[in-house]
Amino acid sequence: MANGYAGKILVVDLSTGEISSLNTADYAEYGGGHGMGSAVFFDLCKDKTISAYDPANVVTLMTGPIQGTLAPFGAGRCEVQGIGPQPWPIEWFTRSNFGGRFAGMMKFAGWDGLAITGKAENPVWIDVRDDEVTIRDAGESGDALWGLGTYDAEQKIYKLVSGSDTDWTMFGGSRDSGRSTLNPAVVSCGQAGENLVRFASLIHEGGGGAGQGGFGAVFGSKNLKAVSFMGTGDIEIADPKALMDARAWWHANYFNWDEYKPSLPGLHSYGEGGGAGNMVGGPLKTGGHRPIGCMGCTKLCHGGRGSSAEAPGSSCFDSWYQAQAGVKWGNPAASVSNTDLLQQYGINAWEGSMALPWLVKLYRTDILGPGKQIESNLPFDAVGSDAFNKAFLDCIVNGTDIGADLKEGCARAATKWGRYDIDVTSGDLAIAAHGYAHHYDARTESEWGFGTALGDRDINEHDITWVLYWHTSMAPLYGQPQALPAKEMAEMIGATLLPYADPMMVDFSDEGIYSDNMVKFVSWHRAYTRFWKQSAMYCDWGITDWLNPWTEGYKGLTPELEPKFYNAVTGNDTSFEKGIEIGTKIWNLDRAIWYLQGRTPANDQLAEWQFRIGTPAAHSTYEIPYIMTVFENGEWSYKNVWGRFLDHAKYDDFLARYYKFEGWNDNGCPTGETLKKYGLDKAADELADAGII
Amino acid sequence: MAADEVITRAVLALPEEREARRYLQECSFDDRLVGVIMKASGTLPVDIYSIEQVLGFFAYDNSDVQGDPDAVIQGRRLDVAYLAPARLSRWIREIVGDAALADAIDAEAAWIEDPNIYPPRMRLMRELVATRVLQYYDVVGIRFAADGVQADDDAKLRKEQ
Known part of the structure; x- marks a missing residue:
């Protein structure tokens, strides 16, 4: 089909091992992405009242026609949907989205989307190379991916699929030593997902993450560590000249790279500048940025993606999550090293960002701490330090100390501790709705x-x-x-x-x-x-x-x-x-x-x-x-x-x-x-x- | 473009050791200062419990990159660590207890062209607070490394004191 679609959607049942497909054309009325994902979910998940961790839950990773093409800002996006464990009090059918190369590589492999249902008996990962789809052993008896952080899992899959020692953050060294952009595109859960942390993320190439919804834990509940796509095909589009003309039109009008005009503070064309800029990824140990962000995009929010710097590709709140709790002068490095830990574990930064100031309040008002109403031995006197942040994330991932409750999310923990009404009324626990953290404001921006x-x-x-x-x-x-x-x-x-x-x-x-x-x-x-x-x-x-x-x-x-x-x-x-x-x-x-x-x-x-x-x-x-x-x-x-x-x-x-x-x-x-x-x-x-x- | 050099006019007398120790103490939850990091991707309220944490908060600010094509194009970031100047000086006066520093913050506003324009005002506040905190350290005997990282032993020592 010369219309941007690959033509089929991959369906994997991890309970039975059955691999099948749907015709994309049957869902094309929704365009792609979320619309297709909702419709596929509606058809495949017969009982919508099930929990997120029920094997019958269906998680979809969908693309659309423009993914993998030269359309700016769209080529790399992948929409994730299913019943999520994070929303509260009901685990809503929900969504998340991430950028990078995953969507494009899925299309190059000949698929418009992936729907996963069932639960594997033992840890597995899905290895897709064009039409060849294999459910592989991720346990100790197989590829030993279970238990790894997301970066480490990605690195290992790179080796398993490409057979080379290419650093997953790089494209290889020189041309002669095998530099290539044909590398597997991997999305995986970290230890947080494996341990069913309700706000566990799916991580792709360091900073690309489907953070909201808890889809990392849905992967974990299915004993699914990762999905990898490697595609060698291409995408037929309806009107190549119109696409090139559109790109030239956009380039000429969207942002004039040759005549920078910071005419007013903060005033940039929408995608050129602004908040999701590169805060951590690039200019660290290796210095500078790599010339890649998301596929087809010129903005390079994740300018560090592809770099071997710390926290590769991370930007925005994944590098800021601990800032709200009060960070001492002289501890800026905490941001970087803890971002790495956060991404390796596969934890949604927003939940941590909401949790920390609330927990510090409980600590400082003698409600939480050793021998207190909420027992905790975390070193709250060292908030903002590497040591505290590691202890904090460790307890969530391992379900120890207050992490046994926090891994269920702040709303559920607060309810268990008898704090929900008090702290959500005062705003000390800044939940906006559905258990999610306050972000932009209902009071100002309705x-x-x-x-x-x-x-x-x-x-x-x-x-x-x-x-x-x-x-x-x-x-x-x-x-x-x-x-x-x-x-x-x-x-x-x-x-x-x-x-x-x-x-x-x-x-x-x-x-x-x-x-x-x-x-x-x-x-x-x-x-x-x-x-x-x-x-x-x-x-x-x-x-x-x-x-x-x-x-x-x-x-x-x-x-x-x-x-x-x-x-x-x-x-x-x-x-x-x-x-x-x-x-x-x-x-x-x-x-x-x-x-x-x-x-x-x-x-x-x-x-x-x-x-x-x-x-x-x-x-x-x-x-x-x-x-x-x-x-x-x-x-x-x-x-x-x-x-x-x-x-x-x-x-x-x-x-x-x-x-x-x-x-x-x-x-x-x-x-x-x-x-x-x-x-x-x-x-x-x-x-x-x-x-x- | 580097940030303009920040010149403060205030000359603050060294505090007594006992005073400096008191100024460095953390406050209670109810007495905390709340600032906000203004980011295009979201407003981020930040709880501040000590004068040192004011500096930790200001460290997130890069409002001086505005107007610098290289910084904006390559860095693509503009984060404003916003503390209303009057609220900061009031908090320092009433909670931290350092009236001299609070007076200096208020007085410095008179020396800049438009105190309502935030970036230069923030840099003045940051410079004054940093200078003052280094005075505290000097009086109390806390070593502060050139890279801005306090030695763990020093932090521990300060807690014990």
Whole structure:
């Protein structure tokens, strides 16, 4: 098929050893990635009420048409789905995503995705070389991968597959000594996954990780250590010239490499700069960066990937997780060495980032420690040191000391310790929703917080926050003017919110965040990200391009960018709006699955502290510029919205109107009519059979 | 582009040893200072329990890379360790107890062009606090290595003291 798809999805049943395939064409209506994964999960996981560790749980690793092509920000993304052990109190059907080479190599091997079900009797790994799929012994009697850290497992698989001693972080030495980019692409769980730590990650090439959801533990529960793809094929695309033209267009307009214009603080084209930059990976022991990040991407967030530096490829919170607990002057190296340990174990950094300040609070208030209400002998007087962080991560992975409870996640540990209500009401345990850590703020950025509550996890989608928090808040910090007046900014963004094209959707005033316009914006945002970011799978840090310093009037390339590459590869004529429509369909399918799992409106609530606390109750707490667009008294302006908190009655009213807008019933479940409108008849039937609708 | 040289005008008299030891102590949970590391990928509140941890917090800041093409293109990072200056000086005055340092932080604001512009203000605060902490170390007898890493023995000694 000359449309970007490989044509088939690999299905591996670890209980029986059966290897089969599905036709991609049967799922192409979802585009790829998340949509396909949801649909495959729906078909293969017959009982959606099972636990994450039930052998019948199905975990999917999906690609889409643009993976492995020259489409920027998309070639390397892989979407992971299944019932996850991390969400609380219900183990939602959930998702994560990682970059690197895995998705592309899967496509080169001739597969659009992988669905894994069952449980192996003993530790195994899956070795895919083009059409040849082998379930191999990962135990001591075989390849001895079980018990290894992720880096070490990857290194060993490199040797097993390629037969060479190539360092997995490198491409080989010189050309004559075998330098090659044809290396296996491996994703594995570490010891955390093997030991069923609920927030265990899947790690690919050091810094690439599916962190949220606990899919490392799902691998562990299936006795699955790793999956490796090695492909020698190629990907046929519909219109190669259109793809090359699109790439040239993007290169000319997205970021002008030859004329750097730091015109305003923090103002870069979306994917060029910013927060997920390279914080640890490159310039350490070996110095400098390797010329590779994710396949096909020019941004190189993971500029250290491929480097033999410490913490290769790690960036963002995997290198910062311990910062919140108070790090002493003169201990910067803790960040690097502990990032390595975190990645080797395969632990989701966000959970640690939330846990540490909360545990330190419990320690400092004499609730936790030797002989205290919560017994612990961890060296809390040395927080921030290498010694503490190793002890902390060790106890989680090994289930010792407080790790026996913490490995279940903070929400479950707090519940067991009788601390949940107290500490989530005070905000000392900063859970946002579903047991996940606070990230961006429901109180200021409702699309993030409300979208998180309505879903299954912290949405982790940095689009509006990039334009309407980051840029707008950096400008006054540097004494610079805003890029655009508030009215022009709202109108410019609003014009791209197709099919609505309504600037009022980005009104973040005290009233605006509960308005019908915000109902519309949250709905649009769920649909936009479900399709364009998670199914077409452009990287979250590549789009959305709403504000661009290198274009006329700062106008970004959205909504032109998204369909341009997708259509060049698929040969379709999928409009931006059509993507929103497909995204809405996928959002409804996910919502139907959650209701089959037992969801109620209570699960759409945010943790209590967000309704009570503007800022933490310390002696001197923080006040930061959190500048967003607001429409007040008939005018647009920029306003610092930091310090406000939510109102229960207004939020509940928002939810009721949101349900109605989406075509859901009073309990928040998609109605049969709504599901059938989107062609989700099977979901409607299954909900009806279960007596839910 | 290297960060501008930071010149502080305050000259702080050496504290008494007893005072220095008190200033170096950690505070209680309720008395902690909360700062935030502003990152494009997320806001990160940070609990600060001691004057030394203020420096640990400021160490995350690289707001001076802004405007430097090489730093931004190659490093692609802009992390602002934000502490509202008035809150920092109040905390140092009321919790740490070092009024001289708090006064200096307040007074230095008068010497810069626009105290509301954060990066130069932060660098002044960082320089003042660092200078002052080194004074504490000097008075108390804590060795501080050139690479900024305290010897374990010294940290242990300080705890015991």
